[in-house]
Amino acid sequence: MANVVGGFLMSHDPLVFINPRKIDSSVVLAAYDTILERVRQLDATTAVIIGADHYILFGPNCLPQMAIGIGDVQGPIDPLPGVERGGIKGNPSLAQHIMRVGHEEGFDWAAAKSINVDHSVGIPVRRSLPSDGSVATIPVYLAAGVQPLIRTQRAYDLGGSIRRAIEAYPGDERVVVIGSGGLSHWVGLPQMGRINKAFDKLILDAVERGEPEALINLTDDYILEHGGNGAMEIRQLLCAMGAVRGAGKVIAYEPWDGGVTGLGFAELCVAS
Amino acid sequence: MSVHGIELALYDITTKSSVRKRFVAEPTEVLGRYGLSRDEQEMIGGMNVSSMLDVGVSPMLTFGLWMCVRGPQDLPEYLNAISGCAREAV
Numbered sequence: 001m002a003n004v005v006g007g008f009l010m011s012h013d014p015l016v017f018i019n020p021r022k023i024d025s026s027v028v029l030a031a032y033d034t035i036l037e038r039v040r041q042l043d044a045t046t047a048v049i050i051g052a053d054h055y056i057l058f059g060p061n062c063l064p065q066m067a068i069g070i071g072d073v074q075g076p077i078d079p080l081p082g083v084e085r086g087g088i089k090g091n092p093s094l095a096q097h098i099m100r101v102g103h104e105e106g107f108d109w110a111a112a113k114s115i116n117v118d119h120s121v122g123i124p125v126r127r128s129l130p131s132d133g134s135v136a137t138i139p140v141y142l143a144a145g146v147q148p149l150i151r152t153q154r155a156y157d158l159g160g161s162i163r164r165a166i167e168a169y170p171g172d173e174r175v176v177v178i179g180s181g182g183l184s185h186w187v188g189l190p191q192m193g194r195i196n197k198a199f200d201k202l203i204l205d206a207v208e209r210g211e212p213e214a215l216i217n218l219t220d221d222y223i224l225e226h227g228g229n230g231a232m233e234i235r236q237l238l239c240a241m242g243a244v245r246g247a248g249k250v251i252a253y254e255p256w257d258g259g260v261t262g263l264g265f266a267e268l269c270v271a272s
Numbered sequence: 273m274s275v276h277g278i279e280l281a282l283y284d285i286t287t288k289s290s291v292r293k294r295f296v297a298e299p300t301e302v303l304g305r306y307g308l309s310r311d312e313q314e315m316i317g318g319m320n321v322s323s324m325l326d327v328g329v330s331p332m333l334t335f336g337l338w339m340c341v342r343g344p345q346d347l348p349e350y351l352n353a354i355s356g357c358a359r360e361a362v
Contacts, residue, residue, distance in 0.1 A: 018344045055332040059283040060276050145332055188331025190354050229331060 002094070002166045002173035006042045007244030007268030008035050009179045009207060009237050012051070012123040015259040017080040023258030031252035031265040032127035035178075038267060039129060044176045046091045046136045047129055048098070048162060048243070050236045051120030051180045052144040054187070064110035065150045066158060068102075069139040070095040071113040076122025083126045088117070091136035094169055098138065101165035107158055115139055120180045120236075128178070135176075144181065144235045152216045155235035159242020166243075179240030181233025183262035184226070191228060195255040199226040200262035203234060207266050210247030212238055230261060246271035275328045281306040281316060282324075282333040286340045296341060321350065322357045 016028050039047070056078060058064060073090040076083060099109045117125070121139045129135045142158070143150045150158075159177070166175050183200040186192045206214035215234050223231050241248075246269030254263040281303060284291045295302040299317040308316070315323050319341065321334040338350040 015344075020345050020347060055279075055283060055330055055336060056287060059287070060280045146330055188333075188335030188350075188354075189325070190351070190357050192335075192351060 002169040002171055002175060004163055004166055004177060004244060004270055005044060005174045006038065006176040006270060007178070007240050008038070008128070008176065009181070009240060009248065009264065009266040009268065010035060010124060010128065011182045011261055011263040011265070012120045012180050013182065013185070013259040013261040013263060014078070014080055014119050016256070016263070017082050019258050021258050023256070025256065025258060027252065028254050028256055028263055029127070031254070031263070034251050035128040035265065035267070036130070039135060039176055042176060043174055044135050045174045046094060046138060047124070047176045047178055048138045048140060049121045049124050049178045049180055050140045050142060050239045051117065052233045052236055053141050054118060054120070054145045056118045057115070057141065058146070063143060063146055063148070064141065065143050065148070065154070066107065067110040067112055067141040068095055068099050069112045069115040069117070070099055073115055073117065073137055073139055075115075075117035076119045076126070077116040078119050078122075080119060080123070083119070083123060084131070088125055089133040089136045091138050091173075094166070094171065094173060095138045097169050098162055098165040101168060102158070102161045105161050105164075107161050124178050124180050140239070142235050142239060144232045145187070145229075149220070149232055150235055152218070152235055152238055156212050156216055156238040156242040159239040162239070163243040163245070177240045177243040179237040181236030182230045183264045184228055185230035185261035186228035187230045187260075189229060193260050194228070195262045196226055197255055197262065199231065200253065200255070200264060203237070204250050204253060204264055204266065207237065207241070207248040207268075208250060212241045241268065244268040244270055277306050277308055278312055278316065278324065278327070278329050279333055281308065282329065282337050286333060286336040292340055319353075322354045325354060325357045
């Protein structure tokens with residue numbers, strides 16, 4: 001029987017790796033390493049990584065609310081210094097099972113039979129999963145960067161479907177679920193570079209209390225004003241919270257000067 | 273055309289290297305494929321990202337265009353280019 005054995009939340013700011021201002025990023029990189037070590041300790045076999053498209057994978061011709069990679073996986077498609085590119089070990093069997101269960105429950109997954117992931121999935125894979133391929137990746141995308149966005153309640157509920165699918169899977173898998181999304185950040189907007197520590201604290205406090213409702217009930221207008229368009233990625237955090245269901249523990253929070261994002265890292269406890 | 277046509281052109285430029293290279297070399301020829309008005313073509317060809325944001329283009333694409341064409345080291349110039357923009361939406 002398969003189980004969810006752990007969960008993590010992390011940011012994926014590309015500037016941590018591009019680092020145009022050459023500011024020490026060791027504290028941030030250490031947070032990725034901490035998660036890598038925890039993934040090893042949990043003896044995980046597969047990671048479901050919930051990312052956000054940034055108008056890189058999906059274009060104006062088709063913008064899925066939720067998509068899952070059910071076949072070949074590679075990436076990240078966007079090159080970043082220090083982030084390996086190329087093939088990524090997938091888990092098509094479990095991915096297709098998650099998709100089928102979701103379809104039966106009313107979650108209309110779009111399926112990617114071949115996907116070249118972007119940095120929102122690629123950074124967690126390359127920095128927080130073992131490089132030997134011992135942990136397979138199932139990439140998931142939720143619409144958080146490009147309108148129309150998936151609703152926060154729907155993102156959380158989808159996490160529950162992922163959890164039920166994993167627990168109904170006949171294989172012997174130990175699964176970690178990673179929500180890859182930023183805290184406050186304004187992507188491509190005049191406020192770009194602003195980090196709102198108070199907003200970030202609000203999000204991470206809710207994570208630590210295990211209160212997804214506090215995030216679900218935030219309106220998009222509120223998020224946009226206080227956290228920026230990038231903070232719409234709380235959907236990715238909510239989906240992971242819906243799958244793992246326990247309270248969290250912050251690993252690190254860095255309003256890093258070299259980037260444009262409040263960088264948050266947390267571990268979620270698995271609730272029965 | 274519409275903001276969607278602008279976004280389609282920007283999406284192709286930012287995600288398809290062959291289109292991007294052609295855009296850098298011959299912007300008029302590339303932009304002529306998308307049914308865009310002359311103003312819209314000039315907006316993109318002139319890298320007028322502030323105007324693009326003002327008409328509702330996704331900031332993911334305006335930022336992506338700048339990074340693809342000018343490079344990630346040019347972030348301060350992008351911020352200067354959009355400094356007068358009032359846009360806050362996704």
